[in-house]
Amino acid sequence: MDKLGKILIIDDNEDVLFALNLLLEPYAEKIKVTTQPERIEHFINTFNPDILLLDMNFSKDASSGQEGFYWLEKILKIDPEAIVIFMTAYSDTVNAVKAIKCGATDYVSKPWQKERLLGTLSSAMKLKKSRTEITVLKQQVASLTDSDRKSTTEIIGSSDAMQDIFETIQKLSETDTNILILGENGTGKDLIAKAIYRNSLRKNAVFIEIDMGSIPENLFESELFGYEKGAFTDARKEKSGRMEIATGGTLFLDEIGNLSLAMQAKLLTAIEKKKISKLGSTRDIDIDVRLICATNTDLYAMVEEGHFRQDLLYRLNTIEIHLPPLRDRGNDIILLAKHFLEKYSRKYKKQISGLGRDAQKKLMQYAWPGNVRELQHAIERAVILSDNRQILHAENFMLKPPHTERKIENDNLNLGQIEKNTIEKALKRSNGNISRAAQLLGITRYSLYRKLEKDNDTTQL
Known part of the structure; x- marks a missing residue:
């Protein structure tokens, strides 16, 4: 078994301390013992134990367990994440169970059974490692400077639509409600999510993000809820899920429309x-998470089609924010272009001071199917390929021509054939990726599966 870490044992019976020290020495990293519970704070500060074994009674002939409750409260005030295991007589298990409700991790009976004692301590050590991992992640997020946070969440826009969104974000600053962000790909849903977080009551806690579109369906549950060692073939060690790590903070679920019905229920x-339960575990873990979700799919249509749970949608969309496509944001196109121009001129050390009128006109007339992300890439490419001129002009921007479908052979107007050809093109462009093809077609992944099955059935006929 793995090392049990550092153990502090507090008991008024020196024989018990001696026996436990002798028994646990081969398994523990270090052991400290004391008959004086008044020294607990000293040992916590100097020894930093991973596990505390605490007797329930210290006074002679005492059996109520009240002393144990008293010292448990003291310990948890010093360290709310402390792992405390009570030691109690067989007749006092009722008090031990009560102690667990008050914050103790577990209890062992005296006289103890070696295997049960070691198993209890091993489980406690796993819990300690899990809590330590979560604490480290939270500290890493907290260590971000204000400039770091601002640089990753900067939003630019003076259009009426964006001003309404900024006003909504401000109104949400004193609430802790769940948010659903809707909008096309590339509109900046992740930036809006971070802006909501940065202006929320939980701004000093963690912000954990999961892109549901990039996680294979069979890994959704382990990513969200975590797993115990041995829960499946490759589970070589315990892992905390994103919902547990995000406790106290904000969890951003991007592309929530990709969640399967089974995972929607969970x-x-x-x-x-x-509450959540890790894969392979029967123990519930309390969570306190503020959810922000985003998608480019029509969740209401998915509900009608039976591919998204209506009750889950109502849990997620207490407040909805609709992000407009870039083509509907007017002069925001130029504001964003100038911002990206300054950013990439500095990055690539180019002396470019602005955009010519012809360039601005070209940018304003373009439809931007890829939205802000496409504009950003267009500006970066123009800066890289420029000859260090002071002003960028229309010829510096290689934008895609308006999309025109090739005339179908023999002017075939059969809707079924047109749909089949369009699906084939989308699959080709996405290299067979069903989710990406569905996005190109403007339908859900499940609708695309159904259409493919329909085509297969027709072919077989």
């Missing part, structure tokens, strides 16, 4: 009960 249960 997510709904976690939201309603505020």
Whole structure:
């Protein structure tokens, strides 16, 4: 078994301390013992134990367990994440169970059984490692400077639509409600999510992001909820899920429309009960998470088609924010272009001071199917390929021509054939990626599966 870390044992019986020290020495990194519970704070500060074994009674003939409750409260005030295991007589297990409700991790009975004692301590050490991992991640997020946070969440826009969104974000600053952000790909849904977080009551806690579109469906559950060692073939060690890590902070679920119905049910249960259970575990973990979700798919259509749970949608969309496409944001196109121009001129050490009128006109007339992301890439490419001139002109921007479909052979107007040809093109452009092809077609992944199955059935006929 793995090392048990550092153990502090507090008991008024020196024989018990001697026996436990002798028994646990081969398994523990270090052991400290004391008969004086008054020294607990000293040992916590100087020894930094991973596990505390605490007797329930210290006074002679005492059996109520009240002393144990008293010292448990003291310990948890010093370290709310402390792992405390009570030691109690067989007849006092009722008090031990009560102690667990008050914050103790577990209890062992005296006289103890070696295997059960070691198993309890091993489970406690796993919990300690999990909490330590979460604490480290939270500290890493907290160590971000204000400039770091601002640089990753900067939003530019003076259009009426964007001003309405900024006003909504401000109104949400004193609430902790769940948010659903809707908009096309490339409109900046992740930036809006971070802006909501940065202006929220949880701004000093963690912000954890999961891109549901990039995670294989069979890994959704382990990513969200975590898993125990041995839960499946490759689970060589325990892992905390994103919902556990995000406790106290904000969890951003991007592309929520990609969540399967089975995982939708589990997510709904976690939201309603505020509890999760890792894969391979029977123990519930309390969570306190503010959810922000985003998608470019029509969740309401998915509900009608039976591919998204209506009750989950109502849990996620307490407030909806609709991000407009870049083509509908007017002069924001120029504001964003100038911002990216300054950014990439500095990055690539180019002396470019602005955009010519012809360039601005070209940018304003373009439809920007890829939205802000496409504009950013267009500006970066223009800066890289420029000859260090002071002003960029229209010829510096290689934008895609308006999309025109090739005339179908023999002017075939059969809708079924047109749909089949369009699906084939989308699959080719996305290299067979179903989710990406569905996005290109403007339909859900499940609708695309259904259409493909329909085509297969027709072919077989």
